[in-house]
Amino acid sequence: MDGHPSSNCEELALSLTSYVTLGRSGLRVSPLTLGTMTFGPDHGWGAGPEESHELLAAYLDRGGNSIDTANIYTNGHSEAIIGDHLSGRPGLRDRLVLGSKFFWNLHLGDPNGGGPSRKAVISQLEDSLRRLRTDYLDIYWLHNFDPTTPAEETLRALDDLVTAGKVRYVGYSDVPAWATAHASTISAFRGWAPIVAVQVEYSLLERTSEGELVPMAEALGMGVMAWGPLRSGFLSGKYGSGIDVSGVDTARGKVLGGPRDEHYPVIDAVNDVAAQLGVSPAAVALAWVQGRGAVSSTLVGARSLDQLTTNLDALDVELPDELVARLDAVSTPTLNFPAANNAGLAAVARNGGATVDGVATPVAPMLAHSAERY
Numbered sequence: 001m002d003g004h005p006s007s008n009c010e011e012l013a014l015s016l017t018s019y020v021t022l023g024r025s026g027l028r029v030s031p032l033t034l035g036t037m038t039f040g041p042d043h044g045w046g047a048g049p050e051e052s053h054e055l056l057a058a059y060l061d062r063g064g065n066s067i068d069t070a071n072i073y074t075n076g077h078s079e080a081i082i083g084d085h086l087s088g089r090p091g092l093r094d095r096l097v098l099g100s101k102f103f104w105n106l107h108l109g110d111p112n113g114g115g116p117s118r119k120a121v122i123s124q125l126e127d128s129l130r131r132l133r134t135d136y137l138d139i140y141w142l143h144n145f146d147p148t149t150p151a152e153e154t155l156r157a158l159d160d161l162v163t164a165g166k167v168r169y170v171g172y173s174d175v176p177a178w179a180t181a182h183a184s185t186i187s188a189f190r191g192w193a194p195i196v197a198v199q200v201e202y203s204l205l206e207r208t209s210e211g212e213l214v215p216m217a218e219a220l221g222m223g224v225m226a227w228g229p230l231r232s233g234f235l236s237g238k239y240g241s242g243i244d245v246s247g248v249d250t251a252r253g254k255v256l257g258g259p260r261d262e263h264y265p266v267i268d269a270v271n272d273v274a275a276q277l278g279v280s281p282a283a284v285a286l287a288w289v290q291g292r293g294a295v296s297s298t299l300v301g302a303r304s305l306d307q308l309t310t311n312l313d314a315l316d317v318e319l320p321d322e323l324v325a326r327l328d329a330v331s332t333p334t335l336n337f338p339a340a341n342n343a344g345l346a347a348v349a350r351n352g353g354a355t356v357d358g359v360a361t362p363v364a365p366m367l368a369h370s371a372e373r374y
Contacts, residue, residue, distance in 0.1 A: 102140065270285050
């Protein structure tokens with residue numbers, strides 16, 4: 001996968017209004033999507049309603065149009081905060097790309113309250129629409145994978161919702177590549193609403209989606225929304241080998257934990273690159289993710305206006321090729337079989353030492369003597 005910004009991505013780096021088309025669809029979103037998992041103090045570390053309204057207003061005032069939430073975010077409070085914000089601003093809703101997710105069961109003791117069954121999909125959507133105070137979602141994301149519910153059941157329910165006008169587009173989040181590809185094939189065969197995008201965890205500390213999920217999305221025309229680009233704040237500048245973290249706000253860290261020893265070479269490299277460029281480590285980490293060729297939009301969250309401003313500053317950062325290469329090298333992941341095997345061996349095995357598309361292919365040792373004599 002190309003780790004350097006394409007000419008299209010360089011355009012996107014200008015502002016939130018440098019919109020990008022999401023996958024093989026006609027939907028345009030800002031290069032940074034506002035993630036709202038931090039909306040609501042219910043879990044002990046999120047922003048209160050007033051702060052959340054300020055974050056929404058600041059993002060929208062800069063021209064951002066893409067907002068992402070989920071029914072599980074602060075147990076529905078995130079959706080309710082967004083709904084309150086939109087209800088007081090007539091006409092704003094239709095200018096936004098509003099997405100939410102379904103899967104998590106918010107009804108204790110109800111076996112049909114969550115998951116991707118037809119009953120659950122429809123009831124979860126109605127609850128989300130009620131909290132968001134809208135009659136449709138622009139993107140409805142399947143939030144997890146359920147091996148017990150037939151893919152056809154979920155996909156047909158989603159297609160019915162698209163037909164009914166309650167959902168505009170369908171996305172998959174945190175679903176294995178094979179299951180997403182399977183679902184995409186079924187949708188194409190049946191003529192149902194396609195999966196236009198996937199959400200994947202993607203950062204300098206989590207690149208294993210490059211093995212299967214990202215190549216699948218590129219091959220099938222799905223946009224990629226990257227979540228967790230700062231890896232729970234590990235790449236925000238709060239951490240580093242020589243940094244005393246005793247004063248770091250650990251409210252969320254108590255739930256998610258802190259960096260492990262193997263994370264620090266990457267964290268230190270990000271901090272060093274940020275110092276060289278005179279920008280924040282968060283801006284460097286975000287610029288790297290958004291510069292990946294397959295990424296359409298990167299999810300950014302915040303608990304304060306200062307955090308949001310720091311994250312949005314990534315739009316002004318263009319990483320020089322040599323610094324991108326440094327970050328690529330220090331964060332190179334170990335991918336599941338057969339990704340690594342195919343990455344280096346396929347061209348050697350296929351091309352027989354010939355130059356193809358301007359790239360000279362090495363000769364495999366076993367082909368040093370031509371087999372044509374046999």
